[in-house]
Amino acid sequence: MIRIFLTGYMGAGKTTLGKAFARELNIPFIDLDWYIEERLHKSIRELFIERGEASFRELERTMLHEVAEFENVIISTGGGTPCFFDNMEYMNEHGQTVFLDVHPDVLFRRLRVATQQRPILQGKTDEELRIFIIEALEKRAPHYGKARYRFDAGQLESRRQIADSVQQLRNLLSI
Ligand SMILES: Nc1ncnc2c1ncn2[C@@H]1O[C@H](COP(=O)(O)OP(=O)(O)O)[C@@H](O)[C@H]1O
Numbered sequence: 001m002i003r004i005f006l007t008g009y010m011g012a013g014k015t016t017l018g019k020a021f022a023r024e025l026n027i028p029f030i031d032l033d034w035y036i037e038e039r040l041h042k043s044i045r046e047l048f049i050e051r052g053e054a055s056f057r058e059l060e061r062t063m064l065h066e067v068a069e070f071e072n073v074i075i076s077t078g079g080g081t082p083c084f085f086d087n088m089e090y091m092n093e094h095g096q097t098v099f100l101d102v103h104p105d106v107l108f109r110r111l112r113v114a115t116q117q118r119p120i121l122q123g124k125t126d127e128e129l130r131i132f133i134i135e136a137l138e139k140r141a142p143h144y145g146k147a148r149y150r151f152d153a154g155q156l157e158s159r160r161q162i163a164d165s166v167q168q169l170r171n172l173l174s175i
């Protein structure tokens with residue numbers, strides 16, 4: 001039975017790689033953010049604004065427990081998922097966990113054009129964003145470091161690179 005959790009910072013490629021990986025293995029793909037949006041009929045952005053972050057994290061944990069029951073799935077988590085409650089331990093108990101490790105410069109390049117749908121990054125100037133990413137990575141590193149596998153997801157900028165990364169991920173996980 002395959003149950004893989006992809007973790008890592010915003011822009012690390014959890015959604016992109018997870019979707020391609022699931023397609024390659026011909027099994028369902030679950031993106032935790034999309035799952036929450038469908039269940040609540042609201043965007044992550046709206047949920048953050050309406051409930052505040054603390055309440056969003058409670059909801060995220062509940063939904064994580066739900067998707068962690070599914071069998072034969074690739075699950076992409078949100079960037080913050082491993083960093084709250086015992087979520088990382090929970091994922092390690094329920095499946096294989098992968099930390100998508102990406103250099104802050106690459107994350108900055110990817111995220112500066114994609115801050116709109118990410119409430120935590122909204123309204124930041126380039127310089128603020130660059131510093132924010134570096135500081136957040138330092139804070140979150142101990143959580144991401146608990147993942148069973150580490151994968152370099154620095155090359156996801158073309159279809160070719162995504163396909164190559166999928167094969168490398170297969171090799172790493174021996175599936
Ligand atoms: N289809 C694509 N082709 C090329 N690059 C992409 C594609 N999709 C995403 N990317 C790149 O990968 C980055 C990671 O996006 P995403 O998968 O949403 O990360 P995460 O889910 O970890 O936040 C994007 O910001 C973009 O730079």
Ligand SMILES: O=C(O)C1=C[C@@H](OP(=O)(O)O)[C@@H](O)[C@H](O)C1
Pocket residue numbers: 008009010011014015033044077078079080081117118119120
């Ligand atoms: O890092 C975070 O705290 C968050 C990451 C987002 O997911 P992505 O990592 O897929 O962007 C989403 O869950 C929410 O905006 C909070």
Ligand SMILES: [Mg+2]
Pocket residue numbers: 014015031033076077078
């Ligand atoms: Mg995502």
